[in-house]
Each structure stands twice: as C-alpha cells, then as structure tokens.
Amino acid sequence: MRCLLVEEEVHQFSNLVKALSGEDVSKCYQCGKCSAGCPIASEMEILPNRIIRLIQINSKDTVLSSSTIWLCASCETCFTRCPEEIDLVRVMDVLRRLSLEEGYRCPEEGILRFNRFFLASVKNYGRVHELGLMMKYNLASRQPFKDLGQGIALFRRGKIPLRPQRIKGMDQIKGIFAKSKPFLEREASGGGGR
C-alpha cells in the first residue's frame, strides 16, 4: 500500500498545477468522459481522468513519470467534452514541462526526441525541414529504415525537398528561443455573476 500524503501538504501539487495552468482540477468529479473520448486512451497506462485524480491526491511522482503525459496528442477532445470544462490539454502541457523541469525520466523517449528535433529545426531554419527531421530522428532511434517505403514514395512525388528553407528573420527566431521561459503563471479566474 502506498501512503498518499507523506510530508507535503495535501493540496501542494494540485495548487501548483492550478497556478501554472489556470485549471482547477479539484472540480473534476471523475466522470471519465475525457478518457472515454481520448483517441490514445488504449495506449495509455494511466487514463487521462486518472491523471487528474492523481493530481488531486498529490501523487506527483506517478503523474510526472507517466507515459500518458507524453502520449497525449493535444487533440482537444477531452476538453471539448469535459462537463467541468477542465482544459486537460493545458494541464498536460504543464505536466510535461514540469516533468522535464524536475528531471523525471521520460518513458516515451521517441516522442520527446521528436519534439526536440522538431524545435531544433525551427530554431536553425525558422521552419521545419521534414526530410532532415525524419532522417535525424530515425538515426537517433537506431532504426534508420523505419517508414522507408513511405518516405521514398513521398520523395518520388517531389514532396520532400532536399534542402531546408531558411527564413530571413533568423535573429528574431533565435531571440525568441533564448528568451522563452517554460511556464506562464496564471491567476485562476474567480466566480462570475449572471
């Protein structure tokens, strides 16, 4: 059996998530509609509703080391249908960043690697160079021939340019990368009237 509340205050983690995402996860009453519509649910070890539950009970480690937060495709299905209007996508974003920030191991290395390479491409060229991105990714994943058939087919149809396009305003892009911080603090909005 795991003891839920060790030394920390019981609302610590959920308050943190709330402060960083602006979403009050305590409103969630575990109806499960988010998970029911999630296209990736069957690949997730922890369903989205359970991620929210685990935040409620301060289970930070379990949440931040789960693969779910990386598998979420940001498709917005859950948020669109959540009866409590909890923006799970925003919560997932915050969890991913927290997980990185605090040095948790990412169980979905591939996804993280892809994201990194993607952003590196943007940082270097201002745009994404798909061929370079795919090659780099496959090499790094030690599966250089993955999706090769498809890649060649696309290539043959002239859909994958060999050279990256580089934009003019690269200084600005570099500046944006240099200045951006991972978190935006938000204030939760108060109750409204009529």
Next chain:
Amino acid sequence: MRYGYFPGCALHSTAKEFDLSIRLSCPHLDLELVEVPDWSCCGASPGHMISEELALALSVRNLYQAERHDLTTVIAPCAACYSRLKSANKEVREDARLMSRINRVVGEEFTGKVEVRHLIEVLYKDVGLSRIESSVTKPLKGMKFACYYGCLLTRPPKVADFDDVENPIIMDRIVEALGAEPVSWSHKTECCGASFAISRPEIVVRLVDEILKAAQFAAADSIVVACPLCHVNLDMRQSQARNKYGRNYNIPILYISQVIGLAQGEAYKALGLDKHLVSPKDLLKKGLASF
C-alpha cells in the same frame, strides 16, 4: 478580396499539392492570397509541450508579420497552424499583460489587429456557396465524399467557433455546391494522431484504420480533407493499416481545394493529384468522364 496566406511548413513539402491547388482554385473565387512575408513555423505541438511562451511567441511573430504588411485576415490552411495561430491570437488579445510580455520576447509590437481564419471558413462565409457554385464548370456528379475535418479544426469550440463542434457541416456544404454528394458519417472530427506520425506511427495506423473504416461504412468514394497532416496520415498509412488490421483500403484522399479545382475544370496534374500515394485516377474516371 485580399487575404494574408500562411502556408505553414507542410505546404512547402509533404502537402505541396494543397498549396498548388489553393493557388489555382482561389482566383476563380476572387480570392487574392498574399503570402505572409518571411513567415516562420508556428511551433506546432512540440512548441507548447516544451514552453508556452515559446509557442505563443512563434505564433505572434507570424501574426506581427501579417499586421506589419496590412494583412488584416490570415488564412491558415493547416489545421494545426490554424489552431496555434488562432489560440495565440486570442490569448494575447484578451490579456494585455501577456501581450506585452510576448511582444518583449518577440521584440516587436504586435497590437492584435489580425484575424486568423481557416480556408474553409473563408470559403463558406466570405466567398459563399453561390459564388463557389457559379465557378463550377464540371460538376462532380455522382461522387460521394466523406468530409473529414480532423480534431483541431473545430476544437476547442471557444477558440475555433465557426462550425458545430461535433458535427461540422461547412465542407459538406461546399462539396455539395460542387455537385458532389457529401455522405453523413461518424468520424468527421476524430483525431488521426498527427503529432505521432513519426515517433509512434503504430498509433497513427490504428486511428487511420478507424477513420477509413468509418468512411468505407458510409460508402464514400473518397475522403476530402482540409489539413496537410490529416492528408499525409490518411493517404500514406493505408497500406500499413491493411497489413495490420486486414482491411483493404484504396480510398483516395483529396484536399478540399483540389476538389474545388476539379469542379472548376483545372487539370489533374496542375492540382497535384498525381502526388497522392493512393491514386485518385480511377475515382475520377468514374465521376468525370473527361479525366
């Protein structure tokens, strides 16, 4: 009608034919598209997964590029770009402090005087069905299209807000105006898993299989899309879906702009229809004798 045009990375590579066909079909509708000068990537989902500020700043830079060149409306044909640009625009507009913070990161003074819209929204609302209808020279009689909107075009409703979030109909109406028959089907807004196209393709294959299956159930000849990411997945993964789930698919995936171009009498190659992995040749033979 003059609009800013934000093609996004994909329309310069894997979705070239989307770009081609937009540039070809829009003049028939008096739509003048001006490419946003020196645009950069919107950051897509990796951007906001890593840093919200980064995601906002990358989008705002593009919006500023448009604003600076007096482009008051920007059309983003890619659903992901559309979603990023539109929600970034909304967020900074609604929060003056955030706006100045992001402007500091970008190093420009964006003021929020730009609207972000998707191509099909502009086609339906600004151009109008009657204008589209009157540009048709070769009605697409007898073709049954399943219009696929994907997950991000209508969601979240508070950001997108131009069509019914669960059962969008704009594209269906446009297709109808071209003389074709839109089928009513179940997977209009299901996610195709685009962001895992490279890192977790097996997820994409599963989701694509579901979508193709639903289109097949609805007896559609073809799926019409309005997003380059949806297209790549649905077009490229059909053989893998067959290998894995044993269903035989040969469903051509067409861009809405290609379909419009066809009805306007534009040529097969010019519209980039030869670039699809699942060739639409047979389909078009069935529908349009001239092809």
Next chain:
Amino acid sequence: MRVLAHARGSITKTVIQKGQNQFNPIIIGFLCTWCSYAGADQAGVSRREYPPNILPIRVMCSGRISPHHILKAFQMGADGVLVAGCHLGECHYIRGNYMTAKRIPVVKELLSFMGLSPQRLGLTWVSASEGDRFAAVVREFTEQIRELGPSPLRGVS
C-alpha cells in the same frame, strides 16, 4: 524545487499585502428585502466570503431609497454607497426598481457636481438565489472604493 518555491512565494506575498495597512472603507448598502437582502442571506448560507466593509440597511424595495438617503450617507462620511434591488422585471413590487434605475444616474450627476466621484455610488441587481453574485459584487465594489481612496467628506462636515 525551484518552480514550486517561486509559485508559493508569490502567493504568500499577495496575501500579506492584502491583510495589512490597507485603507478600510465604510460602505453603506441599501438592500431590498425580497431579492438583495435575501441574496446576501444566501451568500451567508452558502458561506461565500467577501470583505466586511459593507454595512447593509434593509428596506422593503430599492424604490424606497431617495437621493436624500444616499446623500446623507455621503455627508456622514461614507466612502461608498451600494444600492441593490431585484433584477429588472422581477421586482416584488412590480416596478419599484425601475424607479431606482432612473434615479441613481441623477444622484450620480449630483455627486460629481459635489466633487465626489460618481463611482462611489453603485447600483446592482441581485436575486434571492444569487448568493455567489452578491459576494462577487461586494468584492468588486469594495475593491473599487479602495482604489478611489477615502471619501473627501470623511470627518469633514
């Protein structure tokens, strides 16, 4: 943990700021018995917290409040006056609150004429079930008066 410390620090800071050395205005609230007073009761029943600066006076209908009453409050040194009645169309006395709605702008003009900010006078509609709304309105109004600072008439007359 870096981020957490940051987040918490700033939260504690604002709490402390709020508690101390703050101008504590006196606000007279005229509440109609059927809607607003009952709405304030509802706020109590559902434990909706708001600042203690408002001192409610119960009247049967917001239509009862004449300019004299409002001016009297300001004359005595009130920093703000909040008049609250039933939503328009829902007046227990059919249309007493329409009279109030007409009257308040006139009194506001009078206030600016006297050199008082018309923002010191508030008019709002709260129904008997809107405890949440009552609390929110009072929170907002108190904040507004706080920003305006003490009434220039406080302790003068």
Next chain:
Amino acid sequence: MARVGVFVCWCGSNIAGTVDIETVLEAARRIAEVVHVEDNKYTCSESGQQSIKKAIKEHDLDRVVVASCSPLMHEVTFRRCIESAGLNPYLLEMANLREHCSWVHRNRGEATDKAIKLIGMAVAKVRRLEPLIPIRMPVEKRALVLGGGIAGIQAALDISKAGYLVTLVERLPTIGGHMAQLDKTFPTLDCSACILTPKMGEVLHDENIELLTYSEVEEVRGWVGNFEVQIRKKARSVDMVKCTGCGECIEKCPLKLPSEWDLGLGLRKAIYRPFPQAVPGVPVIDREQCFVFTKGKEKCRACERACPADAIDFEQEDEVIKRRFGAIVVATGFSLFDEKAYGEYGGGQYKDVISALQFERMVNAAGPTGGHIIKPSNGREPRNVVFVQCVGSRDRAKGIPYCSKICCMYTAKQALLLKEHLPESQAYIFCIDIRAGGKNYEEFVNRVQSEYGAIYIRGRVSRIYERGDKLIVKGTDTLAGIPVEVEADLVVLATAIASQSDSPQLARILRIPYDEHGFFSEAHPKLRPVESVTRGIFLAGACQSPKDIPDSVATAGAAAVRVCELFASDELALEPAIALVDAERCSGCLNCLEVCPFEAIREERVDSRRVASVSESICQGCGTCAAVCRSEAITMKGFTSPQLYSQIAAPFEEILKELEVEMPSC
C-alpha cells in the same frame, strides 16, 4: 429616552465561532439608551425567548434589539416573543450577525468590528421605532392551483376535502402531467395509469373543484388573501357542455400529425385527445393545423359532420375569466432537457438514440407502439440496449450543474422493464454514481443488477455514432480503468429534469423568486420548503426542484395544508409597514400617485386643497412614493426617513466622536 435591551446570540458556534461575543457585549453596553445587554447560546430557543421576556420585565425595556440571524429567518419569532411580554411587536429590530457577518467573514477582528457596527445601527433605528398595529383584511377562501400534474391534482383534492373551493388551471387539454405519460413507476412498479386516472376522475367530479384545462393565467394582482387573477381559456373549438366525448370526430379527421404526447413516436389527428383517458375527455382542435383554419372556412369540416352532439364550434373564441383567490399553489412541474445539445451523442439525429421519456411511451401498453420496445429506425426488437445517465445533468458545460435526482431510479426501472419485455435483451447502464436514497430504492437498484442482469459501467459516455444499423457507444469503465465500447441496438438517454422554459415569465406574473435554473425558490430550504417568499403563494411538485412522484405528492399535501391554515381564519393580519400621507405637508403634486405600482394612492380634497391619500388595504409598503415626494410628506411606517437617517449615521458616530466633530443633524 428609550430603554433598549440588546440580546446577542451565539447561535452555537455559528456566530460565536467568528465574532468575539465578549467584545461585542462590552461595546453594546456603551451605546446610548441601551440599558440591558445579554448573550445567549440559542436566542430563538424556548429558554432564549424566556430570558428576553424576563429582561423586558426586569429592566422595564421598551425596545428590543436581537443581534442574531437574518430577520427573514426569525423576525416573526421575536416579534411574537416581545408581544407576549407586553411590548408592541414592532418595537423590535434585528442585527444580522450571522448571514451578513460571521458566515461571510473569516477574520475574527474584522467580523467583531462589523458586528458592533451592525448592532449600533440597529439600536439607532430601534430608538426611533413607533408602535404599529397590523391591518386586518378579509380572506377570499378560494384557492388557485396552477398546473394539473400529480402535484396539482393532489393539492386541489386535499384543499377541496378540507371544504374550500379550488380552481385548477392546466394549460394542456388534459390534466395528468408527466405521470400520465409513464408506464410503471419505481420503486413499487405499480402502473402509473392505475393510480393516476382515478384521481383525475375525482378532480372532474369534485363539486368544490372548478377545472379549467387548455387555460393559462395572464395576470395576477393583489396580495395574500385577495389575489385578483385573470385566466385565459383558450378556444377548444368544441363545446364542453354538449360534447359527450364519444370520439367520432377524431375517427373522421383526415389530418395525421406527430403527437407531442408521444414525443414524435406516434400520430394524432388535428382534433385530438392527447391520450385516451384524458380528463376532460372533450377533444380540442389544433387550429394551427386544422384545414378549416389553414385552408378556409368551407374546407373539410369532417369532424363537424361526424359529431352526433353538434358540439364542434369553429367560431369559439378565447374566454377571459377573472376570479379572486385567497391563495395560490404553483404546481407547474418540469420539462426535459433537450438532448440536441449533445452533438457527441448525435444531437437528436440518430433515430435509435431516444430519450427516457420516449422509452416510457414505448413500454406503455397504451402508447404508440402498444408496449413493444423497438428500434424506431426499423421496428425490430433491440438486443443490446445502452442507458446513459446524467445526460444534461451534472454537466456545467451544458448549463446544468445539479443532479436531477430521479433519473438514476427511472433508469434502473427502465432496465428492469426492458428485461421483462424482452428477456433476451441486455441492458448496459453508463453512470457516474447510482443515487438511490429513498425507501426501498437501493434495494430496487440491487435487484435490477442481480435479478435482471443489468450491467452498470461507471463512467460517462463520450461519443455515440452509427455504424450500419448499430450504434457504437464509447465510454470508459473508470473502475477498471479501461476504455470500453458497446455495440448497441438502442440507446436511451436519461435527460435532465429542467424547469419549464417559461417559468421566469410565470414567476414575474406571480412575483415569486426563482433560481438560476428556473426552479421556483422556497422561502426556506428546510423549514418552509413549500412556501414561496411571497405570502399566500405555495409550491408543490417538480416546479421547485426535481422530484419523483412520492416527493411531489408529499409537497402537494404540505402546500394544501398551508393553504387551509390560511383559510382557517376569516381575517388576515397584514403588515402595517405602509405609507401614510401627512396632508399638512402634502403639496398636491401627485408625483406619488404616478409611481405607485399598486394604484394605492387617490387624490383627495382637504379644505378644498388637493392632497394625496393612501388606501391602507391596497398599499404594499414598497416606499416608492415616499422616495419621490419632494415635500417629505409621506411616512413609511417601520422605515421612516428619520429611522433610516439614524441608521445611516450610526456607524460614523464613533468615528466622528474620535475626531471630535459635531454630528450633522438630520
């Protein structure tokens, strides 16, 4: 000099937990003209009241301030209390230390400070109060019951049995309400018609009850004891007196239209009765559809030719009736949430996704399918039936945060009925919780699972879509932690119990409050659950909150008792807090006459001078007149300007004293 006693209440820890009572008592003692101060754990209790009475005698008090809860809660209690000690009951003022102070502030110092100010204000007012004598008015001993569902029926019968006259107004052509649409009812499974139709008949034949169906209330004026109500009897196009209810006309009518009563599952004619056992049995003509009204006077008239009683009357006009009532019972029931808001469930597009009420019509032997459960799309029997609970309820995003209370139970009932009708079928019920608090309710749900094999899945459905002639229902089993899909033949949505869409309009006509969801508000959720805040208007059934039949009947009975209580005395004591014109000061401008919402002010001549005069039986004491009188000639008893002025000034007196400034005079 007045002799004021101040009684500070702890309310257990409700007040004393936040307000420092000692400090408050200390401060109260220092207020001018206060001669006695004491505290009490529970002032409203018998011993609390005794000690007030005792103090009045011992200290010769002539004014009393009770610093406790809201006057809306206990003013009456304490007025009675001081009256029994020989004081005029209107020499009381309450300071609201609970609802307006201890319950809404957390900081002890701040709350205590405010409590002291509130008491100061109350003392300031009480010193200037004057004795008042209630006005006596005769009571019209006839009750109006609005709405003829089970609640309205029950209330009307109960009042009538006590010997009073009742007018029952129902806007549909028949009484019965939703209960008449149901099949069997939980938890005992007796058939709805078997227990309802006898009561409907009783209403029809009760001599004390005047039944006005197809009628609506248009205007309500006046006050408790004397409501003046205008009722519109819509033209039925059938003469109620001549018609025998034989139904020949219906047979002959050629026009077939979707039946509202059967929620589109069945058809009705242009001349119709919603259902065969309708009360009254007289049909009505739907003028929006009937050929005579849509195509021309000489068209069709088949019903007229068929009628052996010569009862059809196309020329009939709406009739407007005026009546006086002493009390009103509102029993207008509920409506059902429209599932169109759920695009993810097909938004009302799929034929085989039906609402629970449609399911009721379907299982009802007298319903459109003769009691057969079918797939509406193809008429075949379903095998897998999925029930989805909380559709609309508990869904803030769709506008209804509350639980509809009865749908867990009726879903369980429907799963049971499904199995009884189709033994081969299987019920799957998606729920968030099973709420079955009530006598034999939990046991009922247990039986539905163990004996009837219904499978409950804890989780909300996210999506329903069609695949061929099946429906795919996507949910999660949150207990197992896995996503699940059910291939269903029929889906039944337990749609939320919502208020009637026009309840705000009705509330305005009646001048009663309603909550943000359109349900009428009770005066007190625990102690006055069937009374509206407005005296003489009572609430019964589901118009106040979602209720099942037992609760609807119980509240109807309770409301009836309240009405009878009112009718039991011949006279009613009315609030004396009304307007009085001082003819001496009155300038005769008649501004007051214009603004009075009740036309209570007349023009009069005093020494050939024009002055205003208030009729005390009409005046409701709103005070609007007083606020516009420039001559300050109108006194609002209980809320006079001097009283209000001293109340306004009180909190500043301390401050001014500290600053040593002169108090401005009133």
